Amino acid sequence: MRIEHWWFTAPLRLRSILRGRRVEQELDEELQFHLDYKIEEGIAKGLSPEEARYAALRAMDGLDQRKEELRDMRKIHWLTDFVDDVRYAIRSLRRTPGATALVVVAVVLTGQPALLGFLLIPVLLIVLGRWRVTVDRNGLWARSLLGAPRTGVALGEVVRADVVPLHPLREFGGWGIRSDLKGRYGLVLRAGDAIAVQRAGGGVFVATVDGADDAVALLNGLADRARAS
């Protein structure tokens, strides 16, 4: 690889590490700027604002997917993910201050650093329990932070996607990769809106995600387009 390549790439990567939030904000702003103009263009062509928005998202193959791709190009994804996950774990531990304080006090009083293992186990469970859900031309896929396990539905198998309310304990008996008595299976991490995808081969795949409405619209649009082509 050319030495000049590193000369220009290194400062950009360094900036992504040191000023990660700012870089993320700029990435959001840049793509949002384009999306806004694309929506305006759609409206000018006679689409409703809602149709124009979904058309713009489809043209971009999903805003989140583009961001993900551009983050991948910076090749510091593993580092920013790790920092995010540690932050998330710390926030989660702060939400259970009693248990955290108990372990810390026990370590201090007994002088047994091995007890820190008790603290690290929940941290690891929290970190490894994080999932990334993507919707793109490959379909809907969820993978854990480590890349495996991975579960989802290929675009060719998508008959239709809907937003459904979901309750992990009541309907699936818990959290994680679960199935229920109605033949649904998938990634169940919290109560609230989830994507439910009817599969061509039968069965329904579910995944709890933020912004389920947009994800469903995008997935249906991509599936329609794939069927039409």
Added chain:
Amino acid sequence: MSKPTDLVQGTLDLLLLKILALGPLHGWAISLRLKSVSGDVLQVSEGSLYPALHKLEQEGWITAEWKQTENNRRAKFYSLTRLGRKQLESEAANWRRLSYAISQVVRLSEA
């Protein structure tokens, strides 16, 4: 990454560098300019445009700066660097050689 179906593989860099040689532009304006200059023949998909721009920036061929647009919105404007201009000259020369070679083949008269 989605690829522009109408474009010969590898020509997107050349097109973006050429468009930016005319002056700094943001992503949306680049896609409009490319479309209008080519008489609506060349359209680069949004899915290809930004990864390509970010790649050119990493190569040091273009640089980015946040500025106000005429509508008073903040936008990321890309402009060609000195290194980018040299790359443009090199890619344009390659393109001329390739397109000449292809047109020679296409012009062959059939027996």
